[in-house]
Amino acid sequence: MNYKIEVTLDDVNHILSATEQIEYVNHSPETLTFLYFHLWPNAYQDRNTAFAKQQLFNNEDKFYFAKEESRGSISGLDFKINGQNVKWELDAKNPDIAKLTLNQPLVPGGRITISTPFQVKLPDSFSRLGHVGQSYQISQWYPKPAVFDQKGWHPMPYLDQGEFYSEFGSFDVRITLPANYTVGATGVLQNEREQTRMDSLARVTAAIKEFNTEDLAFPASAKATKTLHYKQDRIHDFAWFADKRFHVLKNEVVLPYSKRPVTTWLLFTNRVADQWIGRAHEINDAVYAYSLWLGDYPYSQATAVDAALSAGAGMEYPMVTVTEPEAIIHEVGHNWFYGILASNERKHPWLDEGINSYYEFRTKALRNKYAGMVSSEVNTNAFGKFLGVDDLPPAAIDNPAYLSAVSCGLDQPVTAPATQFRTLNYGTIVYLKTAQLFQYLEKYLGTARFDSAMHTYYRQWQFKHPYPEDLQAVLEKSTGEKLGWFFKDLLPSTTLPDAHLQTVTSSGGSTQAIVRQTGKLALPVQVAALDAAGKTLESHWTKPGEKEQTVTFTASGIDRIVVDPEYVFPELDRRDNQSRLGALFPKSEPIRLQPFLSADRIDQKQLFVAPSLGYNTFDGFQLGAAFYNSFLTEHKLNYVVMPMYGFKSSRLTGLADVKFRIPAQGFLRKVELGVLGQRFANFHSIAPSLTIHNRLHNPTTARQQLTLAWHYVQDDFLPDFHAPHLAYQLSTQNAVAGTQVNLDVTHFRYTTSVPTFIVTPNTPEEGFQEVDFSPTRFRLSLENWFKYRPEKEIRVRGFVGFMADNDYSRSPYYLGLAGSPDYLKQTPFFNRTEMFTTSQGSSAAIRQTDRQDGGFRNGVPVMSQEWLAALNLTADLPVTSFAVYLDLGRVQEQDKLFYGTGLQLSFFRNALQVYFPVAGSNYASDLPKNFKDFRNSIRYSLNLQRLNPFRLLDELQ
Ligand SMILES: [Zn+2]
Missing domain, CATH: 2.60.40.10 (Immunoglobulins)
Incomplete structure (x- = not known):
């Protein structure tokens, strides 16, 4: 396939105008009647493209909320084949894929010329193609045929997470732009004058002692233009990056086998110039080390460019990479795994990202033993000593980054396609786990045998499209070992030995x-x-x-x-x-x-310890320590024991949480048997439980959790009770909307003495009698939220609860009190003793509520023994950080609609919310009498689970 492209950059309107001519040769043994083309700039045209939808599931709302003028597209297409008009149409589902129907079938070995003009409206920087001001990242920009290989056609919509698959060919590209731009591009620059300009820029940069990181202004564009000409064979993509502010560093590295010199270029702005200078050697390190372990770099130049990119730390293109300085080695290394060994990255991301990460860490380790994704951060300094990992091999520090996901059932097969990975796993599984497993394979085979086999793989499959089975076949043949245990058993597995x-x-x-x-x-x-x-x-x-x-x-x-x-x-x-x-x-x-x-x-066995601090009005300040046996990686048995001392109550308080993990498979990701014991304030409780979590197969899987527990609570002021409890939760969300459903059933059992006239109203004598009660509470809530603009959302919550067997229940539903009943002791409360007696607390400690049941944020002391229904609305205000709320509620016993409205402030990921009731049923005449009345009605809720460090990993996913 031979490309000829002529393109002009309009840096006022951020538009590319181009013509393209492709000589397309059918190298397959099949006759082709149509061709698939990629028109990837169309990924940025609206909210309905595959790219736009994936952004949402990866929790990225920048493109969703982008203005029309910030989006991008390709237009002006007029495909001709051998100069004749041709029928073509956009794919019904993906506007960034087109199908060209050939006028005549293209036989094996046949050759056609496809041509078209095109215009690209460059989007703002949302992913890879785009611009930030007059800094241009021109990639995935021209109409490009999809790959047809032994497995057929591979058309694919543009995605952020998930890369590409392209045919090899030669490129002849002419770029016209204002004369004072500096360009880093695929291919070899043909203009002698521009070469001289680049050399002189390199001399200027080398002489700079101090970079002015504050100065990021764009100089005015020159009136005159220049046309840069690039040529290159045996590559499968062409990208270019243009900026008027680039500094240039030029260097050279001699290849280990052919001794051929390769020119290396670094192009960067003032932004993080010092980091580029500090890592200037890394481009040479990468070219040399990858050549040594795999085979010589086949091209004459390699370039790394600093530019604004919104898709990770860097992105690779043949001979040129756009990257943050810390990813230079990784991105340059992609010339081997992606550039030369051109596997289908969308389908088998581990073949390029994973194996490339293995070589990246190995290259970094030439200068620093601790070079892995995690070990490079913790082992080079006092922090590593503090963590007690400074004497461990690097793998011991890097492996936990994926083992932690494995340990709580969040692992996914290394071999899954890119689109299946949840965001965090794309990094920890595709990159890190693959790299660590290849290190294991290297140790097993021995470095020399492994390297020799990889040399063979490189030699046999360079400039081709290897599949996983091709890699396995070469490694087996070269080493004489059967490696099915590695490729077929270990890589696709989510269980470990x-x-x-x-x-x-x-x-x-x-x-x-x-x-x-x-x-x-x-x-x-x-x-x-x-x-x-x-x-x-x-x-x-x-x-x-x-x-x-x-x-x-x-x-x-x-x-x-x-x-x-x-x-x-x-x-x-x-x-x-x-x-x-x-x-x-x-x-x-x-x-x-x-x-x-x-x-x-x-x-060593390890017991971890961290200080713990608490407060409630009964125990006063509590000081203690948490002892636990696992943090990032869960074991079969995990425990946290947190003894504390209450300085006011002068007694031992605290909790103990023990969880036993039962191996889970299939639909189940995690099954836990646990016991939680607590002693605080006026109660102690113990709750054995069984919790089941569903497996999260891909980014769109809803989370579900089912808990079966038995609570036993002893409270100083209330009868002891037993309560079997069943709770189900389902939640699903993307960057701009979410839903959560909660359903629970609690069956209380307790005995208490009641006045005899309640038991038998006709009894004349007064007295007390022991009576058994067993009310059952059903609660259902549904909450929906959506963002109406970045960081601003609207929430709607509906709740219904009803009681079966409601005789003299001590567990009614509440619309909203100053304090919560919290029967099952699931929320930390500052004050548990006064909350039943006061609706408008005067001290801060009893103005705490938890948004259960009616979820009223105003203190409306209304309860029900029968049923309760409530609706809670919250809307963030556009300009301030306040939200307005409105709560509406009904109970069976009163023929009245209760309401409350006011303002709300949220802090620490909603862990703390403060409510300022402005009007509602809590006030005698619907409004506060005076400022003091208003002030005394201010309430708050604490949801410390949002900050629980032991749930960090679950929260991140
Ligand atoms: Zn990569």
């Missing part, structure tokens, strides 16, 4: 270790004999496919046997991986108290 040392025995100068693996997978794992100083004396790998294996060591002076000493084996629990010879308890490691969090270790 778990290896542990069963027994270790010594006899007659040799040591036998029995290694067992549980779970579905049985993968090779390294087993090593270490001396007392931790040095490896001897090590062996177990064979794949065998769950129990005996490993024999002949070395002398063995102190301990360790499974997976380099932390590369993809397992969750490493605490059973070590056995000390001759120790009284060979498999019990010392327990270390570690502040806050750390990485899991083979040689």
Whole structure:
């Protein structure tokens, strides 16, 4: 396929005007009657494109709220084939895909010339193509045929998350623009004059001592224009980046095998110029290291450009990459995995992003051992020491970033297509998990054997479209090993193996270790004999496919046997991986108290500790500590014990939360058996529970959670009760709208003494009698919200509750009190003792409410033993950070519509909300009598679950 494109940039109206001519050769063995074309600028035309919809599910509302003039599109198309008009139409679903029906069938080996003019209205920077002022990122910009390969046509709409698949060809591109622009582009610049200009810019940049990071102004565009001419063979895309402010650094790297020099260019503005200078060597590092481990870079130049990009830290194009300075190695590395080995990135993102990340970390490790996604952040400084990870191999620090997702059932198969990953997983699974698994494969095969096999892969598949099975075939043939356990078992799996040392025995100068693996997978794992100083004396790998294996060591002076000493084996629990010879308890490691969090270790069990602080009016200030055994990665058994001391009540308070994870599969992502015990203020409670979470298959899956619990509550002022409780929650949301449904049923059982006249109204004597009660409460709420503009939303909540067996219930429904009944003790309250007696508290502690039941934000002390219905409306005000609210409610017992309205302020992700009632049924004559009346009606709610660090991962997903 040979492209000829001539394009002119209009930098006043941000429009490209171009003509394109493509020589299209049918290299397939099939006769073609039509062609698919990509018109990707149309992805930015409106809110209905695949790109626009994906943005919403990735929680990005910038494009959704963009003005018409900020959007983009392609127009002026007039396709001709061999100079003749041709029938073409836009895809019904995707306006960024077109289908051209050929006038004559194109036979194998046949050749046609397709031509068209086109205009691109450049969008603002929402993804990859766009402009920020007069800084231009021109990518995915021209009409481009889709790939037709042995699996057929691969048309694909443009997406932010999920990349591309393109045919190789030669490009001849002429770009006309004002003369004072500097351009970084795919291909080799042909204009001698511009080459001289670039060289002189490079000399100027090299002489700059200090960059003025404040100065980001665009100089005026030159009246005169210039036409830059670029040519290149054997590439599959062409991108260019133009800016009048670019500084230029020019360098050279000599390739390891051919000794051919490659010119490297860095183009950057003042914005983060110092970081570019500091990382200037990294472009050369990447070109050299990837060449060394895979094969020489085939082109004569490589360029990295700094530019505003709204799709991650960088984006790769052949020979040119647009990137933040910290991603230079990764993006330049894509020349191999994407550029030269041109796999289908949309379908198999791990083949380019994942394997490229493996080489990226390996390249960075040439200068710093701790070079991974996480280890580069924590291990180079005092922070690493504080976390107690400074003596661990890098993999021990990097692996938890994906193991944490695995541990709570949020894993997805490495091999899934790009569109299936939820945003966070796209980074942790596609990039990091793949990279870590390839490191494991490298260690298993041995670096030399692995490198040699990858050299073969590069040689055989360069300038082609390899599929996963092609990579497996080359690696198997080259190494002589069957690797189905890696490609077919491990990569597509969301369960992991778990290896542990069963027994270790010594006899007659040799040591036998029995290694067992549980779970579905049985993968090779390294087993090593270490001396007392931790040095490896001897090590062996177990064979794949065998769950129990005996490993024999002949070395002398063995102190301990360790499974997976380099932390590369993809397992969750490493605490059973070590056995000390001759120790009284060979498999019990010392327990270390570690502040806050750390990485899991083979040689130590860890107990984490963090300070805790509390307050309520009964206990006063409480000070204590939280002890827990897991934070980022959940274990089978997870616990938090938080003892505190109440300085006013002079007694021990606190909570203990123990959860046992039951292996979950299929629809279930997480099943937990737990017990929560609490002792605060005037109550103590214990609640065993079973909680089930559904699996989140893709970004659009709704979250569901079902909890079955049994609460036992002992309250100083009320009869003890038992309450079986069933709760179901469903929530779904995107960047601009969401829905949440809550349904729960609570069956209370308690005995209390009641005046006998209530039991039998005709009894003359007064007295008390013990009576059993068992009311059941049903509650259903539905909440919907949508944004009417960025950061501003409208919420509607409806609630109904009714009681079965309502005899003298002590658990009625409330419209809204100053304080909440909170029967099941699920919300931390400052004051639990006064809330039943006061509707307008005078102290701040009893003005707390939790928005249960009627959800009234005004203190309307109305309750029901029968049924209650409420409607709550909230609308953020456009200009201030206040929202207005209106609550409406009815109860069975009173023939009246209650209401409350006022203003609301929210803080800390809605964890704290403060309500200012302006009018409503809480006031004697619907309005406050005076300022004091108004002031005393101010109330607030606290939802600390929103800030719970133990739910961080769940919240992020
Ligand atoms: Zn990448």
